[in-house]
Amino acid sequence: MDTMAALRYNVACSLDGFIAPPDESTDWIVHDPSIDFAKLYAEFDAYVMGRKTYEAITAPGHPNPLQGKSKDAVVVVSRTMKPEDHPSITIIGEGHIHHIRQLKQRTDRDIWLMGGSQLAADCLDAGLLDSVETAIMPVVLRSGYRLVAETPGRSFGSYQLQRRSLENLPKSGILMVRYDVVYNKA
Numbered sequence: 001m002d003t004m005a006a007l008r009y010n011v012a013c014s015l016d017g018f019i020a021p022p023d024e025s026t027d028w029i030v031h032d033p034s035i036d037f038a039k040l041y042a043e044f045d046a047y048v049m050g051r052k053t054y055e056a057i058t059a060p061g062h063p064n065p066l067q068g069k070s071k072d073a074v075v076v077v078s079r080t081m082k083p084e085d086h087p088s089i090t091i092i093g094e095g096h097i098h099h100i101r102q103l104k105q106r107t108d109r110d111i112w113l114m115g116g117s118q119l120a121a122d123c124l125d126a127g128l129l130d131s132v133e134t135a136i137m138p139v140v141l142r143s144g145y146r147l148v149a150e151t152p153g154r155s156f157g158s159y160q161l162q163r164r165s166l167e168n169l170p171k172s173g174i175l176m177v178r179y180d181v182v183y184n185k186a
Contacts (some may be wrong), residue, residue, distance in 0.1 A: 031171035038053035050116030051078035117149035138173035
């Protein structure tokens with residue numbers, strides 16, 4: 001039996017549920033040297049993100065963890081980026097849910113949904129999101145971009161999560177929590 005790659009939303013968030021403050025800065029993220037990012041990146045075959053996350057990851061002066069990945073492995077959902085300006089990545093302006101569904105079917109290992117609260121909401125509503133993995137920072141932001149965006153025009157719907165793991169990083173105070181999304185099959 002073939003198994004489909006899991007789409008894992010792996011993100012840093014504040015204790016009050018924000019993934020970025022209104023100014024989109026990242027200086028609130030607590031750094032912990034015990035987190036092995038190379039090992040984490042090695043768990044995934046593909047990376048899906050919004051434009052803002054892509055721009056933050058590839059900003060000058062920072063190591064680019066996506067460098068050297070194949071064009072098909074880095075998917076950026078954006079209505080403003082032009083594919084001809086970014087030939088080394090895949091840019092999806094429309095139909096991102098269909099593209100992610102196909103990516104899950106053809107990818108051997110898991111897919112990292114790296115950011116975008118709206119993108120996370122879209123994938124959750126489409127039944128594509130398999131897990132929510134948060135690095136909960138010992139920080140309260142009070143406003144900004146929520147872990148999962150509200151979706152205007154859609155009726156309220158809650159999703160059950162089942163905790164898979166919890167790790168306390170004592171030096172930094174970060175809580176690493178992984179939840180599986182439980183979809184009710186009615």
